[in-house]
Amino acid sequence: MNKFLWPLGLAAAIFSPAPLWAQNALTLDQALELAAARSPSLSAAAREIEAADGALRQAGLRRNPELSSSVEDLRARTRTTTTLLGLPLELGDKRPARVAAAERSKDLAVADLALARAELRARVTASYFGVLLAQERRSLAADSAAIAQRAKDAIGKRVAAGKASPVEDTRARVDLANSQLEAAEAQAELQTQRFSLALLLGQTSPSFERVAGEASAAPKRPALEALLAQLDSAPSLQTARLERERRMALVAVEQSKSTPDVLVSLGAKRNNEQGLTQAVLGLSIPLPVFDRNQGAILEALRRSEKASDELEATRLRLMAELQEAASRLAMADQSLQTLQETVLPAAQQTYEAASKGLEAGKFGFLELLDAQRSLLQARSRYLNTLAGAHQAAAVIDRILGR
Structure with a gap:
């Protein structure tokens, strides 16, 4: 995990045993395997193949x-009985056409x-990383609450010593309450993401x-020309091509039916x-x-032409979606690099300096609060950018059937 996403001031917790919620971990490969085994959409598609086998046999x-x-x-004495066996002869190559x-x-x-x-794999992958990033957002929210608690304690000591105004203590309490609310919202969002993934895995509850x-690892895909x-x-293009055929x-x-049997x-x-x-x-x-x-021949011809038009429309749509997703992924990759190399280190250093300055009485609470918000905003932006990168990669994988 990227060092800038780790909770600040919680080094002891990092080396402590994993909490209960961290014991039962699901990997991406396990999620994909479960989804493929329990997906009703895949089962329905497989049954359509079986039905097509029956239609081919009948044809x-x-x-x-x-x-x-x-x-x-x-x-009986004057009766005349005629018995005939009729043998239909299909002409016009009807049977080979069928x-x-x-x-x-x-x-x-x-x-x-x-x-x-391909679509199921893309949906599961996107949902999986949605849960992974929701976990990180929960950690960030918990970190924010911890930072707010530390700031409140520091302000409380300064107020008790008469070095700070009680107004600053009130502001610290408000900031702590807001941070705790954000932590609760992050926990609720994580639960929502977990249930969404569970449904894709065929589970009523996770x-x-x-x-x-690794939440900090950005997805990598080839350049646009290679894509x-x-x-x-x-797969979508192949489906449209086969529909035309x-x-x-x-x-x-x-056309074969125009020749009478x-x-x-x-x-x-x-x-x-x-x-x-x-x-x-x-x-x-x-x-x-x-x-x-x-009339039936004309209808079939027009539907054939329609399938050709739909094939070309599908090609253009997929090309546009692929270009857009590749552009979003490239932009996200550049943003993540800038955040990792410049924004996050600077924000962390500023916060650490403001925190030490507050304890030493060199800075006020407002300076610390601004530094804290800048750091959390940078970390939140990093996660949001990372989420966008995973979504763009999922679109690429869905289009290309990876």
Whole structure:
């Protein structure tokens, strides 16, 4: 952990045994494993693949034969019975077109599962670091309360010795009360973040007390040019591409329906009165005079064109999101470096000097209060910037499916 995020004046607590809330720690790998095992969205996507398997199997089946029988004259002596077996012949490559469309549907279901995994991983990662940073904010709030308590005690001694005005003591009490309220709010925020992460892990209440990790470590990702080079393999783009292919396959299915099927009939006709059995051969051909499936073909073509437009729109949207996230991450990285190297050390030194000066009677409470607020604001800004960096990295990972 960055040294500027450690509680000031609590060195003894750093080397003391871990508190109860720190015993049950959850790692990021454990969180991702639990989420993948219990996620209903992943389960639903996997079942869609199973359903696509059924559709693919159905698409490859041939049409069933037809058996028909007719009787002329119900009297047994003069009865004529005709029995026919009809064999449908699919023309126009209907069956291969159906199979191709079903295969594209299965490919799309597989891509949807990959997309669901990428989105879940990004959400869990973002929530995990949300808990991690909430833990640090709680530590900062506790540190703020400790600083305010020390300032109040120092002012109390000066007031008792007649070296400071009682007004300063009142201000110190107000500042302590505000710090304690902030500590309570930070604790509540931590609980909210913990419950949000628990829900992603399939838990109704958190089974962990804290998450383990290095809060001060900023996420690193390749440069924008390298990220854009990986965009073609993004799960969302792959899903849109497969949807376009599926729509094109459906166009072929509708076009194949414009060719009518032929029904070949083979059977026998039994004439009881004459005692004859005659072979019967029939051929049935629909005449596509009015319905040539032209409306369905037009619909499929337009939906195919729509899928192509959506693919391009998805590409542009992902490119914009990737550029924005990469820019935010780069800006956050620069800000974190400045905060670590310049702002935080200067704020800490100023506070330590003001604290010692107050105890020695060289500075007043207002100087210490200003130094204290500057330090806490710098540390809070560091955490907020770090949170923004993790959020930007999570967006990048979600887009690229990492």
